[in-house]
């Protein structure tokens with residue numbers, strides 16, 4: 001029983017984790033981390049409450065049934081008297097169970113909040129230290145812990161009250177049995193032996209009823225803790241996987257935005273894109289430029305299908321990308337984010353992330369193409385451990401590894417989202433040289449969201465975004481020479497910004 005219970009817990013845990021990975025990014029940003037940190041605890045409590053108590057509950061049910069049968073056979077009157085205890089205790093158990101379920105839910109919420117706070121602050125350890133915020137953070141954490149303690153106190157009071165009252169009810173029933181049973185003995189209706197047997201049976205039945213109650217209330221506690229897990233298992237992502245037809249691996253074509261309007265689900269009041277019409281020819285490179293907040297990243301996110309447009313459509317090779325399964329579509333895209341994430345593992349494992357079939361040669365080729373020569377000066381070359389907690393690589397180096405990761409899957413489309421904006425000029429040159437090589441040598445559609453001139457200049461075409469629309473597009477050299485062009489104004493402002501901020505470049 002215990003083993004199969006553990007198996008159920010393991011399965012539910014995995015299913016809930018998988019369910020959270022299948023949600024949309026909005027969900028992941030806001031609640032998945034929190035849910036995942038609580039998943040283990042919640043599923044554990046639920047599983048334990050079922051598996052630990054199920055056998056006890058069943059045994060109690062059998063004992064109680066047999067006991068009541070035997071009592072009825074001895075004296076129906078006295079048995080009915082004893083059974084008067086059952087309705088109030090059951091009613092109490094129902095209320096108590098509900099209360100426990102609510103309390104358990106609240107406790108899990110509070111425990112989740114506490115671990116989320118701790119995790120967030122420990123991850124931002126340097127910021128906390130730099131701002132001397134340790135006392136403040138300790139206080140905040142103490143408040144969270146105190147909240148959990150208050151809930152535990154409520155549960156303890158309630159538990160004491162319920163079990164105290166049910167114990168009292170049981171004892172009163174026993175006393176009534178003795179009193180009324182004694183009078184029946186004196187009247188000769190039952191023998192002393194019958195009364196003694198009834199008392200013994202009553203003790204058994206009482207124990208069993210208490211076991212059943214414990215089973216029920218523990219189950220309620222488990223159900224309360226597991227509510228979030230069930231909710232997560234039932235939750236449908238806004239962009240579910242496996243829906244649509246697979247995109248054939250040989251297909252290639254233009255990407256087109258047709259009258260695309262877009263609002264983020266969490267900020268419906270703001271229309272970020274207000275009718276974008278844009279064609280990106282296959283195998284060409286395009287730089288998206290525009291002031292901060294003009295929608296460059298949003299366009300890339302729509303291509304990635306992290307979101308769907310509110311109106312209009314994004315097509316690939318003439319077909320709405322919503323007709324393809326998200327996974328087959330995403331498999332054709334390589335993405336490099338501004339803040340490259342390396343997972344715990346070797347450099348080679350990080351490059352091959354998401355491409356389980358990549359051979360050592362593929363990894364080496366991608367590393368070469370992404371200008372990752374520095375890897376070979378690391379102690380174990382590509383097999384050097386990198387990633388979380390092993391911050392021996394600079395921002396520029398991590399960025400080049402993430403470019404290699406994007407390339408190793410042989411993408412048809414490469415999205416670079418401000419890939420160089422956090423780098424100093426030396427690292428930026430290395431990353432840009434890699435991007436330039438990819439644009440020249442690969443037949444790949446490259447979409448660069450960029451602020452910096454050096455990144456923009458490499459693209460064959462520039463698209464200027466303003467007020468959620470495309471305000472200008474054309475070749476870099478033409479736009480940059482055109483009198484009164486929006487692009488020129490933007491770049492002039494950017495150039496000024498770059499000149500004044502050359503002193504605060506942190507990398508390498």
Ligand SMILES: Nc1ncnc2c1ncn2[C@@H]1O[C@H](COP(=O)(O)OP(=O)(O)OP(=O)(O)O)[C@@H](O)[C@H]1O
Nearest residue numbers: 264266267272290291292293294295296297298299
């Ligand atoms: N997840 C989100 N939820 C709600 N609003 C968002 C979200 N991401 C971006 N926005 C908003 O959408 C608008 C466009 O943002 P976007 O990141 O696409 O601009 P951007 O041009 O890439 O900006 P930057 O150059 O600063 O990176 C901004 O007003 C931003 O506040």
